[in-house]
Amino acid sequence: MKDFAFAPDFSDIPVVHFENVGVRYGLGPEVLRDLTFSIEPHSFQFLSGPSGAGKTTLLRLILMSVRPTRGVMTLFGEEVSRIDQRRLADLRRRMGVVFQDFRLLDHLTLYENVALPLRVQEMEEARYRAEVTELLAWVGLGERMHVLPPVLSGGEKQRAAIARALITRPDLLLADEPTGNVDPGLARRLLRLFIELHRLGTAVLIATHDLALMDLYDARRLLLADGHLHIDA
């Protein structure tokens, strides 16, 4: 069973490291070419670029739902080509993901959705009940915990998706257009939520094409264009 204490990790091993990584779908052209970069522990970065530049593909690469067709990629110090299915699940437990389309399970209540990462770790419900209700209250959904996602607004779904990503206190948080469905005010507050999480030690990667949002926080920017990555430190 996972130790639920907030274990410090001062390791200098990059959370994610890419070395000349390329990706193509089938026999088509490479959608990502020669990516070489690292995401350090406790770092904060934006991933930007025009629509269709490959931001989501890069996030899927890190999530290992897409495998690189060339190059070397390591995740928490482990080379992905040597990672089997079981280990992959273990590594994903160290990541939190906020999907652009939320990916909440419509037949589960908000409480069950947020608790899902702990439930799949076969933790007893009584052990995480207080934690989940507290987090739901923290994101302002304390009184909506028994509601099914289809009746929620976009902003509420967004916050529920973020709560689900945070519940395991991940080492790496990936967020794909997390402010794409909310108004600027809520976008600012969600950004500050991520900044706070970063301050607590999580490496954060936010994919967005919202330049105004990026201007709100001084962080490293990874710019994807024509399949190439440009890093603006």
Added chain:
Amino acid sequence: MPAGCSSPTAICISMPEKRREKVQGGRVPGTTNHAQDDAQDDAQDHARHGAPGDVGPGNRPRRPLPGRAMIARLLARQTPLVPVDSAAARALVAVIAILTFLAALCAGAAELVATNSAQWRAAVGAEATIQIRPQPQADMEELVAQAARMARDTPGVLAVEPFSLGQSERLLEPWLGSGLDLAELPVPRLIELRLDPERRPDLASLRMQLREAVPGASLDDHAQWLARLSNMAQTIVAVGIALVLLVLIATGLAVAFATRGAMAGNRDIIEVLHYVGAHDAYIAREFRRRFLRLGLEGGAIGGIAAIAIFVALGWISASWRASPAGDQLEALFGAFEIGARGYLVMSGTALVAALVTAAMSDLSVRRFLQRKP
């Protein structure tokens, strides 16, 4: 309320005190530098659309909160991760029930034949018949008495019952009719022997002795008829077992297709489960649990229906037993009773159908998951 929060129900940038305590001494202490910004933003945002934490308009009266015990019960009730598609689930339960019903009927019929065949063989095998064909110039009563004496002297023969001439003639009445004078007909004489099932007599030796000492005598131990009966019963049982296996295979295939359909329909859910760190074994278990429940449901319906059919037919056959037709049917086909073992076999078939359902769904899910990147 943490520093920087302007409203107890708003998203506060600071972690709650309890969470902050947990992370103190962690990787990076959580300190908030945006308190003033938060207050400004929150004030502006609240003015526009209310606090994110607010469920509705601020002045709306809140409903009374449920009790702590009720909340705990609500939270502890975990929805199955695999959503139950009621229409598809009902169809699958119906298919499993029908197939289990057929499998249990086949198993019950095979058991019935096996039981009755054993009873027939035991009954017929416990008897033998000496037949003495009429001999001209010979005293038939003397020959019958001599043969009966030899049979009585044979170890393993429990009882010897010679049929009198009158009894032998009555045996012909069903074919020739009654009221006829059969004195001129050469009617063979019969002697019925009851054999000890524990200590079988040496019938070959008795046959040889009879052939030498009693002209026209022959001994019929029904061996040929028993062998044919045994072969027929074994064939029927084998066909029954084959049918049960075929039906179970059909059940497995139906479940495999249903599982694949469920997996394809729930692809998004499986993807999310993978992303939040679920192992394949965990996902497979969730599907197996669901299909085992459906299998048990279908198996129970089919099994109970088949058992009910057997109980009803047994009851009908028992109610006919007193009538001449019922007696003839029972004489020909045996009693319509499968006993406790038969019902156990039928229940076991239903259980196996449920287990096949669970096993096939597990196999299908694992194969499906292995194909995923």
